Amino acid sequence: MTEQASRSAPLAAALLGAADLLAAVLSGRTLDAALAETALTKTPLTGPLRAAVMDLAYSTLRSFGREDFFLAQLMNKPVADVQIRCLLLITLNRLEARPEHAYAIVDQAVTVASRLAAGNFKGLVNGVLRNFLRRQDELLARAKENPVAHHQHPAWWITRLKKDHPHHWQAILAANNTHPPMTLRVNQRRITSADFSAQLTAAGLTTHAVGDAAWQLDKPVPIEQIPGFHEGLCSVQDAGAQRAALLLDVHPGQRVLDACAAPGGKAAHLLELADLQLLALDADAARAARITENLVRLGLLSDNVRVCTGDARTPTIWWNGQPFDRILADVPCSASGVVRRHPDAKWLRRVSDIEGFAVTQVRILDALWHTLASGGKMLYATCSLFAAENEEQVAAFIGRHADAQRLAIDGAPSVQLLPHADHDGFFYALLQKN
Structure with a gap:
């Protein structure tokens, strides 16, 4: 965001800031990475302006399939300038949310357009937005007939949820488009x-x-x-995420591994439940540092607690050979159960990513199993809704390891929490080594 924009009307500055973030996401960066980059290379977003920019960016990413559909209906060909395209998407979202302020919203969007791309798109932005206001009822009716626009998810995502959750897929999609608790x-x-x-x-x-x-x-x-x-x-910490530490059934004095532990919420919860010899592991050094920060804030760091940077797939690098009584395998996944917190993930993920995550999950599970003591328990956890990362992954693991058995959770072989008003989507399966 430019200094000039930050001094202009608040809405204009917010529209420009949100368009910058959306452009970064469409180029392949996560929203978190885009925010970090903005803080380092541009005028930092602070106070009310930051809140306004975040609200616009998150809202547009939640409904991106819808706004992108509208824009395609309103233009004969895609706009060449990415920043102008993002400005239009952000503004369309705002017009839907605040129809009573339509005149001011269009005026501010045109003001922003006059400062972008040498001002050549001022007329285009004005025309597209006013055309949307004239045709809004027609476009809304058309959107209901288009699955991506109606459900505001990529087509492949909708197809996979239909297959994995045939009775709940519509409720899941609707929940994903709401604000998280x-x-x-x-x-x-x-x-x-x-x-x-x-x-x-x-x-x-x-x-x-x-x-x-x-x-x-x-x-x-x-x-x-x-x-x-x-x-x-x-x-x-989300209520669904809080189930992990409780399901692991820890007792004082046990040796516990929290693999893929950053930012440390579940590790801290385990230490709040019992005095443990705990190793919190994460492959990313910067994220591992956040584990330490959180444990210090909560007063949980002690001589019995160690934070380590290391890859869960290669225990020989970080494991001292003493078996763990409990392991929390909160593995990398598609995060399809928490997209209302990370709406950019819906549009950044690809089908091939699910296959890649599944391969990583196999390697982590097989590697960690060798570090678990006989009679010990390992909780397999994801924040995914896709069976390929959840039930299918656990079933395949049981098939590979004759010394592994499932332990029932609430009377069922596993638990799949779906996005709900009280919690996000999570999967849990508890395994014991015979």
Whole structure:
């Protein structure tokens, strides 16, 4: 974002900032990477402007299939300038969300266009947006007949969900397009769940319980407004993700491995449940540093806790040969169960990515199994909804390892949580070494 834009009307600056982010995503970068790049190379987004830019970017990525469909109907050929295309997509999303402000939105979008690409697209932007307003009812009807526009997901994604979840695929797609809940996990080493709830109420935050130590905020807020967050009284963690540590069934003194542990939410939860000899592992050094930061904030770092940078597929590099009693294998995956938090993933993922993740998951599982003690338990976890990464992966693992057996979870061989008002989508399977 240019300095000139940051001094202009707030909406114009927000439209331009969001268009920059969307252009970065369409070029193949994740939204997180695009934000980091903006902070390093351009005027940093702060305060209300950052909030406005993020709102526009996230909303447009959630409904990208819809806005892209509209744009294709409104233009005879694709616009050559990527930034102008992104400006149009962002503005179409805004017009749908705030129809009562249509005149001001179009005016601000034209203002931004006049500063981009030598101002050559000012008339085009004005014409496309006003044409959309005239034809909106017609375009909305057409969008209902187009699966990508209607469900706001890529065609291959819709097809795979139909196959894997024939009775729930439409509800999953609808849930993926909503805003995610914000849930807090109470650090019961520091405060009781009841006392923390009282602090939330005193701070004017309304919540409801979604677990023994989990409180979901009725309305998400910045972490600065959460009482005791910086003092380590709580963590932000989805209620579905909080099931992992509970399912692993840890006991004091056990040797526990959290593989692929960054940013450390599940490792911290395990340490909140019991005094453990824990190794938190991650292949990325920068992400591993975040594990340490979170454990320090929560007061959980000790001589019995080690954070290590290493690849879960190659234990010989980081394992000392002492078997683990418990292993949390929270493996890399498509993240198809958490796309409402990462809407860019819907449009960045490809079918081939699922196959690639499955290969990585096989290598991690087979490598970690050799480090598990006899009688020990390993929890296989993903934030995916695709069977190729979940049930099919576990079934194949059982077939390769005669000494592996499933342990029931809630009376079932495994658990597939679907995106819901109270939690994201996760898969869990608990394995024991005979």
